[in-house]
Amino acid sequence: MIAKKHMPHYMMVLPFMLLFAVFFLYPIASGFFYSFHDWNATTTTRFVGLDNYTRIIGSRDFKKAMWNLATYIVITVPLGILVAFCLALLVDSFKGTWSNIFRSAFFMPVVLPAFLAATVWRWIYTPNFGLLNMVLGWFGLPSLNFLNDTGSMLYALIAVDVWVSAGFNMVIILAGLKNIPTDVYEAARLDGASPLQQVRYVTVPMLYPVLFFVTTYGVISALQVFDVPWLLTGSSFASYGGRSNALMFPVMDMMGRGFGSLKFGQASAYGFILTAIIVLFTAAMFVFRKKGYDQ
Amino acid sequence: MAQLEIVNVSKSFGKTDVLRNVNLDISSGEFVVFVGPSGCGKSTLLRMISGLEEIxxxxxxxxxxxxxxxxxxxxGVAMVFQSYALYPHMTAFENMAFSLKIAKQSKGVIREKVEKAANILRLEHLLERRPGELSGGQKQRVAIGRAIVREPKVFLFDEPLSNLDTELRVQMRAELIQLHAKLKTTMIYVTHDQVEAMTLADKMVVMNGGVxxxxxxxxxxxxxxxxxxxAGFVGSPRMNFMKAEVISTSKDSIVIGGVGGEGRFEIPFTGFDPAIRKIKLGIRTEHVGFVNGQPEQVSLPAKVAFVEELGDVSHIHTDLASGERLVIRSTGQRYAGSGDCTAVLDTKGLMIFDEAGQRIRPTR
Structure with missing residues (x-):
């Protein structure tokens, strides 16, 4: 009786539930199944227990990818937010047309396809003829091979990703800045706070929820970094990660194991390891989050 | 305590003149209230005094x-904002201590000054709370406390009670009067509420159109x-105005006609300029009644439109034959009834204005 009464409701959610099951639940379940099997997509599956997981965790590529990832996150996330915050303050200080022009200009990299962004930066980083080496040449400095020198490759990638992500973070922070009432700044001015003290004591604490979101989002995105380092290096499953795996990252390693070496069981296990890391990171950030204040 | 002089101050935003040649002297320890309708320039003038707006x-x-x-x-000025403008991430104590912290005062001095201000405002038990945990009245008291700890020469209040409910507003008004009596500091207060202005002010500055x-x-x-x-802005209900025509003038009186339609009567007035023909009569509601027969009174036929019965007093809104509205304040009868009535004007309360709205006073 109750089921009959609610039938129209079930019918309304059915299309979504079907799509959700086919494109979300089934891949997760099958991925979980394959993560315990050896499978190359052509042969039948062979159960290997936790072998895929232990092989990945014990591999040199995984350790290198994790080390690169940790270094990348520690630098990219704070630097990206700092740059975005400064840009947001700059845009916020302009009014009318100039504000719109700057906002659009800084947001441009976000709408640029990753392929295009990487191509532009590959050109900027090109030895001898690249823009950056040209600038170095003006100052009499020697030409550098940014994308082939293991000491500079990671930092070259960080520069690109900060450039790409700054626009998005800036727009979010700018929205937060617009929400801070002007009279709070006026009160701070009357209290004797200098512009820098206003940023420190008013802007940053009042932007705390926004900065928390931007940081969480930044960390989650950084954990999945793939496209730009892939495009800056070999861009093929035969050659990726750059010289000495200096730009090897977990997602890239996972993709390589799957579509390069056809070890889909290992790739699935890699996916679950990465998911566990992302969930742990996010949970940790929420646990350590300072108790929000009632605005 | 401080004396403030404002000399020929003007201000424009683009092509809009917000303030025009404002001249004002504010004596030491005075409680001055700027009052006027929205957009009259009162807040701009206050912000110019604070320095937040350039002169x-x-x-x-x-x-x-x-x-x-x-x-x-x-x-040496401290300002209390309409929205309180408290720092939401700081406790009441930290809010009040902020200016002292910026001025690098010692912790002992900060604690002493904040506690002294909290004591004046009865905020001691709320010092560890954040603004989000305080009621509107408490927030406003913290904002006032933040101003007090700075020991300013002049306190500036920008419509500080507008966000409070009626009961709390009355209570806060009384507290502000007591605070002024206690601190004896110059206070400048902006409001659009003339009742608030009249209850608080030593000196009331009525503004309109930037003047x-x-x-x-x-x-x-x-x-x-x-x-x-x-005349219309100060007083509630506002003064009644009726168009009239001067029929004849003599040394000590004038005869006016067309009052509220056909009303024609003589009123005492010394030295009226005979060149002026069209005038406006103003009379406050307490000078209009129902009772006839007194020597200095004249009567007009009117029709009761509606009545505001407030208990101790009733405001009877009547329509005159001319279509003008005449409000009568009645304390004698609680229910005015409806229909036709006779409004009685006490000529002692009549004020005369010229066509431009300037008051015409009798010569002495």
């Missing part, structure tokens, strides 16, 4: 020192307004 032209001196280019924090219309003691403005705007 367009003219001069502002505090204790004889020019303030035009002095930084807001160095003017000071009149300033003086509240009751002086009520009893003897300079123009139609002040």
């Amino acid at each position: 367009g032209s003219g001069h502002m001196r505090l204790d004889g020192k020019a303030m035009n280019s002095v930084d807001p924090a160095r003017r 000071i219309q009149q300033c003086g003691r509240p009751l002086d403005l009520y009893d003897d307004p300079d123009n139609e705007f002040v």
Whole structure:
């Protein structure tokens, strides 16, 4: 009786539930199944227990990818937010047309396809003829091979990703800045706070929820970094990660194991390891989050 | 305590003149209220005193020192905002201590000053709470406390009670009067509420269109307004106005006609300019009644439109034959009834304004 009464409701959610099951639940379940099997997509599956997981965790590529990832996150996330915050303050200080022009200009990299962004930066980083080496040449400095020198490759990638992500973070922070009432700044001015003290004591604490979101989002995105380092290096499953795996990252390693070496069981296990890391990171950030204040 | 001089101050935003040649002297320890309708320039004038708004032209001196280019924090003024403008992430204590912390005062001095202010405002038990945990009245008290700890020469209040409910507003008004009596500091207060202005002010400054219309003691403005705007703005319910025509003048009286339609009567007036023909009569509601027969009274036929019965007093809104509205204040009868009635004007309470709205006073 109750089921009959609610039938129209079930019918309304059915299309979504079907799509959700086919494109979300089934891949997760099958991925979980394959993560315990050896499978190359052509042969039948062979159960290997936790072998895929232990092989990945014990591999040199995984350790290198994790080390690169940790270094990348520690630098990219704070630097990206700092740059975005400064840009947001700059845009916020302009009014009318100039504000719109700057906002659009800084947001441009976000709408640029990753392929295009990487191509532009590959050109900027090109030895001898690249823009950056040209600038170095003006100052009499020697030409550098940014994308082939293991000491500079990671930092070259960080520069690109900060450039790409700054626009998005800036727009979010700018929205937060617009929400801070002007009279709070006026009160701070009357209290004797200098512009820098206003940023420190008013802007940053009042932007705390926004900065928390931007940081969480930044960390989650950084954990999945793939496209730009892939495009800056070999861009093929035969050659990726750059010289000495200096730009090897977990997602890239996972993709390589799957579509390069056809070890889909290992790739699935890699996916679950990465998911566990992302969930742990996010949970940790929420646990350590300072108790929000009632605005 | 400090004396403030405002000399020929003007301000424009683009092509819009917000303030025009404002001149005002504020004595030490005075409680001055700027009052006027929205957009009259009162808040802009206050913000110019605070330094948050640049002075367009003219001069502002505090204790004889020019303030035009002095930084807001160095003017010796403290401001209480309409929205409280408290720092939401700081406790009440931290909010009040902020200016002292910026001024690098020692922790002992900060604690002493904040606790002293908290004691004056009865905030001791709320010092560890954040603004989000305080009621509107408590937030406003913290905002006032933040101003007190700075020990300013002049307190500036920008419509500080507008966000509070009626009961709390009355209570806060009383607290502000007591605070002024206790601190004896110069206070400048902005409001659009003339009742608030009349209850608080030593000196009331009525503004309209960026110009000071009149300033003086509240009751002086009520009893003897300079123009139609002040007469209408000060007092609740507002003064009644009726168009009239001067029929004849003599040395000590004038005969006017067309009052409320056909009303024609003689009123005592010394030295009326016979060239003036069209005038406006103003009369406060307490000078209009129902009872006839007294020697200095004249009557007009009217029709009751509606009645505001407030218990102790009723405001009877009537329509005259001319279509003008005449409000009668009645304390004698609680229910006025409806239909036709006779409104009785006490000619002692009549004020005369010219067509431009300027008051015409009898010569003495």
